[in-house]
Amino acid sequence: MPEVSPIVFVVDDDVSVRESLESLIRCEGWQPKTFASAQEFLDHPRVAFPNCLVLDVSLPGLNGLDLQTLVAGERRDMPIIFITGYGDVPMTVQAMKAGAVEFLTKPFSDDVLLRAIRAALDRSRAALGHEAEMRVLRDRYESLSQRERQVMALVVSGLLNKQVGGELGISEITVKAHRGKVMQKMKADSLADLVRMASRLRAPTAATTAA
Amino acid sequence: MEVLPELATGDVKHLQRCINDLVSLLALPAVWSGGDPSQVLHTLMDALMRMLRLDLISVRLTNSVGETPLEIVRSAERRGPMPSAHEICEALNQCLINDSRKWPPLLRSLMGNGDVSIVLLPLGLQGELGVIVAAAERADFPQQTEALLLSVAANQASIGLQEARLLSHQKRVASELDQRVVQRTAELAAANQELKKELDERRLIEEKLGQEERELKRSEVRKAAIVDSALDCIVTIDHEGRITEFNPAAEHTFGYRRDEVLGRHLADVIIPPSLREKHREGFAHYLATGEARVLGKRLEMTAVRANGSEFPVELAITRIPLEGPPSFTGYLRDITERKRARQELLRSEAFLAEAQHLSRIGSFSWRIQTDEITWSEQLYRIFQIDRDAQLTFELIGTRIHPEDLSIFQEHIGRSRRERSDVQIELRLQLPDGAVKYVHVAAHIRGGHEYIGAVQDVTERRSSEEALSKARSELAHVARVTSLGVLTASVAHEVNQPLSGIVTNASTCLRMLAADPPNVDGARETARRTIRDGNRASEVVTRLRALYAKKDPTIESMDLNEATREVIALSLSDLQRNRVTLRQELADDLPVVTADRVQLQQVILNLLRNASEAMSVVDDRPRDLLIRTEPDENDRVRLSVRDAGIGFEPQAAGKLFEAFYTTKNEGMGIGLSVSRSIIERHHGRLWASPNDGPGVTFSFSIPCKPEGLTSDDTHASRIPSVSDAA
Numbered sequence: 001m002p003e004v005s006p007i008v009f010v011v012d013d014d015v016s017v018r019e020s021l022e023s024l025i026r027c028e029g030w031q032p033k034t035f036a037s038a039q040e041f042l043d044h045p046r047v048a049f050p051n052c053l054v055l056d057v058s059l060p061g062l063n064g065l066d067l068q069t070l071v072a073g074e075r076r077d078m079p080i081i082f083i084t085g086y087g088d089v090p091m092t093v094q095a096m097k098a099g100a101v102e103f104l105t106k107p108f109s110d111d112v113l114l115r116a117i118r119a120a121l122d123r124s125r126a127a128l129g130h131e132a133e134m135r136v137l138r139d140r141y142e143s144l145s146q147r148e149r150q151v152m153a154l155v156v157s158g159l160l161n162k163q164v165g166g167e168l169g170i171s172e173i174t175v176k177a178h179r180g181k182v183m184q185k186m187k188a189d190s191l192a193d194l195v196r197m198a199s200r201l202r203a204p205t206a207a208t209t210a211a
Numbered sequence: 212m213e214v215l216p217e218l219a220t221g222d223v224k225h226l227q228r229c230i231n232d233l234v235s236l237l238a239l240p241a242v243w244s245g246g247d248p249s250q251v252l253h254t255l256m257d258a259l260m261r262m263l264r265l266d267l268i269s270v271r272l273t274n275s276v277g278e279t280p281l282e283i284v285r286s287a288e289r290r291g292p293m294p295s296a297h298e299i300c301e302a303l304n305q306c307l308i309n310d311s312r313k314w315p316p317l318l319r320s321l322m323g324n325g326d327v328s329i330v331l332l333p334l335g336l337q338g339e340l341g342v343i344v345a346a347a348e349r350a351d352f353p354q355q356t357e358a359l360l361l362s363v364a365a366n367q368a369s370i371g372l373q374e375a376r377l378l379s380h381q382k383r384v385a386s387e388l389d390q391r392v393v394q395r396t397a398e399l400a401a402a403n404q405e406l407k408k409e410l411d412e413r414r415l416i417e418e419k420l421g422q423e424e425r426e427l428k429r430s431e432v433r434k435a436a437i438v439d440s441a442l443d444c445i446v447t448i449d450h451e452g453r454i455t456e457f458n459p460a461a462e463h464t465f466g467y468r469r470d471e472v473l474g475r476h477l478a479d480v481i482i483p484p485s486l487r488e489k490h491r492e493g494f495a496h497y498l499a500t501g502e503a504r505v506l507g508k509r510l511e512m513t514a515v516r517a518n519g520s521e522f523p524v525e526l527a528i529t530r531i532p533l534e535g536p537p538s539f540t541g542y543l544r545d546i547t548e549r550k551r552a553r554q555e556l557l558r559s560e561a562f563l564a565e566a567q568h569l570s571r572i573g574s575f576s577w578r579i580q581t582d583e584i585t586w587s588e589q590l591y592r593i594f595q596i597d598r599d600a601q602l603t604f605e606l607i608g609t610r611i612h613p614e615d616l617s618i619f620q621e622h623i624g625r626s627r628r629e630r631s632d633v634q635i636e637l638r639l640q641l642p643d644g645a646v647k648y649v650h651v652a653a654h655i656r657g658g659h660e661y662i663g664a665v666q667d668v669t670e671r672r673s674s675e676e677a678l679s680k681a682r683s684e685l686a687h688v689a690r691v692t693s694l695g696v697l698t699a700s701v702a703h704e705v706n707q708p709l710s711g712i713v714t715n716a717s718t719c720l721r722m723l724a725a726d727p728p729n730v731d732g733a734r735e736t737a738r739r740t741i742r743d744g745n746r747a748s749e750v751v752t753r754l755r756a757l758y759a760k761k762d763p764t765i766e767s768m769d770l771n772e773a774t775r776e777v778i779a780l781s782l783s784d785l786q787r788n789r790v791t792l793r794q795e796l797a798d799d800l801p802v803v804t805a806d807r808v809q810l811q812q813v814i815l816n817l818l819r820n821a822s823e824a825m826s827v828v829d830d831r832p833r834d835l836l837i838r839t840e841p842d843e844n845d846r847v848r849l850s851v852r853d854a855g856i857g858f859e860p861q862a863a864g865k866l867f868e869a870f871y872t873t874k875n876e877g878m879g880i881g882l883s884v885s886r887s888i889i890e891r892h893h894g895r896l897w898a899s900p901n902d903g904p905g906v907t908f909s910f911s912i913p914c915k916p917e918g919l920t921s922d923d924t925h926a927s928r929i930p931s932v933s934d935a936a
Contacts, residue, residue, distance in 0.1 A: 013786075014707040014708075014710075014711070016707060016708050016710070016711025016712075016715075016739070016742075016743040016746065017707060017710050017711050017714070019711070019715075019739055020710070020711045020712075020713075020714035020715040020718065020736070020739060020743070021714060023714075023715065023718045023722075023732065023735070023736050023739075024714055024717065024718040024721070027718050027721050027722055027725075027729070027732065028721075058783055058786040058787055059786060060782075060786060060791065060792075061791060063786060063789055066789075083710075085704075085706040085707055085710070085783060106706045106707065106709065106710035107706060107709045107710040107712070107713035107714070108710065108713070108714075109713075109717070110713075110714060110717035110718065110721070111717075113714075
């Protein structure tokens, strides 16, 4: 599938900065989208293709760090590059800890910024791929019945069929049938494959189901 | 009748005449009826004289009846000489002396020159009534018929007289009775009248008495009311000094009930023991000699209450003007309050004098019309003028500094004409050569008199100069400090357009380097580069204006515009502190004459203070409101409202003091400098706590302050920077 040109969001309350970045980004073949405040940005719908955010720290109302806190959890596919008129160490540390890709002090070199944006978009792409994979896995897991999930949880934690039957109060034959269904539905080639899937899904194991 | 034929014709006629006469005599009583005795006698005598042709007839009565004479004599008109009445009486008296029964039937007597026959006829059975004497000169008198007629006449006369007498008696009795009745009636009427009069008088007297009584009662009630309701104590005493009246005011003042003190000696009741003896002596002295030292005067003395406490009273004693032993009324008034007030007045006067001395303020009054000038003691001291000197403007003028003398005289003249309030500062040059600064403030009272105060402000002047110097030093410190603190803010302000310039220039190069080159894009980007370059330059200019050391410039300015510029400069600082700024700048704000840069420094300082006051606030929005609005009296007001930590009420007075700060890193000079700037603009800077959290700082300045010029010596000392953090 041909890739849609990635979006670079810019949030800065200074019109000079916004407009110059818009030209630069477009010049590089990306789609610029500029906003003067955090709220304006939040009102814009999220996108499902590679994107990143160039964010000014000092903003009226919600400032850049606040915005980062708000979106960091749910928008793993949108890495953030901070820009600021002045930068102090504590602020930079906070931003980087929260997952910022880069922290640039104005005025910055265009090369540095563009490099940062490129890296961010790569990261976005990766995050999107991972998310798509995960979505497939989650869909497969969703298709399991309650009993099948119980069986899967016990199997991936290393129990034998007989032991699983004992745990669940069913016969070994029935466990076997459920296990076959799980392998089929999860499209797992081997038990090791199923174990890996379970760990990526952070699906419940025996320890958690027992509780 | 048959027996009479032989009678001669003469005889018949004689008889006929005799019978006629008899009938006439018998008819007489009818004529007499109701008549009085004299009428009886007169008619009888007339009849007899005519019938018998008598020459004389007389009637003599024993007792007079009414007004009838005792004797009536009638004689015929005769040809010859007639015996006198006297003669006849003499003759009659002779024959009438005896008892009538012995009277001879006929008397012959010689009276005058004739022989007269006299017949005496008694009246009444025994002649008790009187006698009729009939006489005629005829010898044949009385013939038989004549005798008969006479005796019948006598009888008739007796009866007639008796009746007339009876009638007359009855009449008299009746008239007497009538008279008595009339008299009695008159007497009764008089008595009645008298009685009536007496009654009237009595009623009048009673009425008068009643009225007097009523009046007396009324007057007593009135007096009692006066005495009872009087605010003064009224005490009356009798000649022995015993209390006879004690009104409610006295009860209240002295703490006795009226019935407790009535009859007691005044001295024992209200006079303090120490004075009692003197009172008694005075009283005795008056009674003995009538000389009084206290009557009719106002006295002040000490009195004592029932509880033994003593207090000053004002007393007036009058003698009651009544007869009998003397009695007195005392009017007493508790003058504790008055005394205290007087003492307080004295004390406050002393205080005032002392206060004037300490504060170096003297007061004066000046009556414009009369040029009467009065000074307080302190004023004489300030001017170093002798207390006894006659105060005139000439004399006062000798103490005014020569350079200020014309101002002084001009003010005197203007005050005289316009009579408006006065405020001037003058220099005095005293005889010892010293120069004093005085501040004179006076206001007109009643349109004709100035009351005022003169304060020696020499010391204040020198301390003001010192303060001014200190302030300018402070301001320098403030400038240096705030420069450092604002560096980050300045960097950001300049970095924004710089950042745009750099990016635009890079983009421009990229566009030109592309294949094919994007010339249009490059041109647009280059244009933006220029725009941003200009912007950066503006910021630098603005900053330079704020931070440069520059003499104050007074100009007409738009406070809103100045405010917007400051906001533009501080926006990044506010954002860094995560402050949300709201602006409410009035559209109808008048133009202000002021030093623009100085006001901007104040606004910047207020914004920074507000921002910092909210730096520790995390539980609520850091809202900051800046507002401009027209204020009353042709002023404009700017206020900055934060939602910060506020300040303690007791700190309100210190906020504007230099070196007072609530901030850890603050020096506490920003507000003090800001205040001095606003005051130079004749304005006011103040802080007030909000209803919710935080504080509002406001300043209000007149749009056209009087006397504010750019070369104002004070203004030039004003710092040109806001406070440090």
